Amino acid sequence: MAKPVQIEVWNPNGKYRVVSTKPMPGTRWINLLIQQDCRVEICTQNKTILSVEDIIALIGDKCDGVIGQLTEDWGDALFSALSKAGGKAFSNMAVGYNNVDVNAANRYGVAVGNTPGVLTETTAELAATLSVAAARRIVEADAFMRGGLYEGWLPHLFVGNLLKRQTVGVIGAGRIGSAYARMMVEGFKMNLIYYDLYQATRLEKFVTAYGQFLKANGEQPVTWKRASSMDEVLREADVISLHPVLDKTTYHLVNKERLAVMKKEAILVNCSRGPVIDEVALVEHLKANPMFRVGLDVFEDEPYMKPGLADMKNAIVVPHIASASKWTREGMATLAALNVLVYHLYKK
Ligand SMILES: NC(=O)C1=CN([C@@H]2O[C@H](COP(=O)(O)OP(=O)(O)OC[C@H]3O[C@@H](n4cnc5c(N)ncnc54)[C@H](O)[C@@H]3O)[C@@H](O)[C@H]2O)C=CC1
Numbered sequence: 001m002a003k004p005v006q007i008e009v010w011n012p013n014g015k016y017r018v019v020s021t022k023p024m025p026g027t028r029w030i031n032l033l034i035q036q037d038c039r040v041e042i043c044t045q046n047k048t049i050l051s052v053e054d055i056i057a058l059i060g061d062k063c064d065g066v067i068g069q070l071t072e073d074w075g076d077a078l079f080s081a082l083s084k085a086g087g088k089a090f091s092n093m094a095v096g097y098n099n100v101d102v103n104a105a106n107r108y109g110v111a112v113g114n115t116p117g118v119l120t121e122t123t124a125e126l127a128a129t130l131s132v133a134a135a136r137r138i139v140e141a142d143a144f145m146r147g148g149l150y151e152g153w154l155p156h157l158f159v160g161n162l163l164k165r166q167t168v169g170v171i172g173a174g175r176i177g178s179a180y181a182r183m184m185v186e187g188f189k190m191n192l193i194y195y196d197l198y199q200a201t202r203l204e205k206f207v208t209a210y211g212q213f214l215k216a217n218g219e220q221p222v223t224w225k226r227a228s229s230m231d232e233v234l235r236e237a238d239v240i241s242l243h244p245v246l247d248k249t250t251y252h253l254v255n256k257e258r259l260a261v262m263k264k265e266a267i268l269v270n271c272s273r274g275p276v277i278d279e280v281a282l283v284e285h286l287k288a289n290p291m292f293r294v295g296l297d298v299f300e301d302e303p304y305m306k307p308g309l310a311d312m313k314n315a316i317v318v319p320h321i322a323s324a325s326k327w328t329r330e331g332m333a334t335l336a337a338l339n340v341l342v343y344h345l346y347k348k
């Protein structure tokens with residue numbers, strides 16, 4: 001039997017019981033639930049990742065809906081427990097739902113929601129930040145300065161890459177990949193090459209129009225190309241950012257062989273999911289190619305890094321913060337609450 005979990009209760013007399021496995025930013029999401037007659041229970045347990053047993057204890061005997069987190073394993077055990085407690089709706093507070101077994105949810109009659117859109121620009125901005133930080137060696141230079149090593153300007157000190165007129169490669173040109181591509185094309189006048197299973201028509205139109213604008217102003221136009229294979233992007237791009245969903249087709253999409261295809265001085269950014277890159281192969285590649293740089297927001301065995309990664313000066317690592325702006329996180333919480341409510345509102 002799991003230990004009882006600590007909770008904070010809002011609107012104790014509400015008719016529907018909705019559980020959030022974590023406190024979430026803002027109060028709009030709580031107010032929306034209360035307005036629809038929900039008793040809101042928020043788990044305040046001081047434990048970063050709740051186990052399946054912890055969440056089963058939270059669900060208890062009666063629960064109408066749950067808002068959960070991407071760190072939790074939403075599979076058969078949890079959907080079975082939620083269904084037994086009368087639950088009909090679950091929302092991940094994330095757009096990615098690789099932690100959710102949607103088939104299991106279907107089997108138990110639980111509707112599943114996620115939080116797309118509201119985090120698109122914020123996530124793309126972090127990918128752009130990592131791209132620039134890697135190109136200009138910002139983290140290394142910061143450590144150098146703080147280490148008291150700066151003795152004066154030198155022609156060779158922290159020389160990095162100029163992005164202007166280089167090629168940006170995007171793998172997975174969906175919402176976030178396309179927003180990132182637009183930032184890099186418009187912000188740095190980079191040419192675009194992308195690979196996706198589907199054509200990114202709006203993105204292509206944007207780059208074409210921006211190219212025409214530049215030309216009309218006497219500047220060299222930017223260009224775009226839809227690659228017929230992922231390897232084409234890896235071969236041609238100077239900066240490559242990964243934005244696909246994580247599923248069977250994208251697991252270890254970037255492996256030893258594909259790293260070898262990339263330019264020796266390329267920059268690789270990952271703000272999608274850790275397992276899209278074979279991280280062991282990446283560490284070896286970083287060791288063998290000191291001019292190759294990566295910017296990583298996500299890791300294969302999150303929260304852990306593969307041995308050796310933390311020692312690599314050509315790697316920038318941040319703790320899965322790509323969607324971490326106040327506006328976005330409040331928006332994600334609001335969307336998650338609406339997802340859980342939709343089912344109940346629909347029934348009324
Ligand atoms: N690091 C972070 O904090 C965040 C990470 N994410 C991750 O980013 C992912 C993408 O989010 P969105 O852009 O909103 O989703 P989206 O569904 O709009 O875009 C995903 C794209 O990947 C493409 N794709 C799927 N399989 C592919 C393959 N085998 N090769 C190439 N492309 C493939 C799809 O066609 C689609 O265009 C999420 O699933 C999530 O895992 C999202 C938000 C924040």
Ligand SMILES: O=C(O)C(=O)CO
Nearest residue numbers: 093094095096119323
């Ligand atoms: O939404 C997601 O998928 C994240 O990784 C966090 O925002």
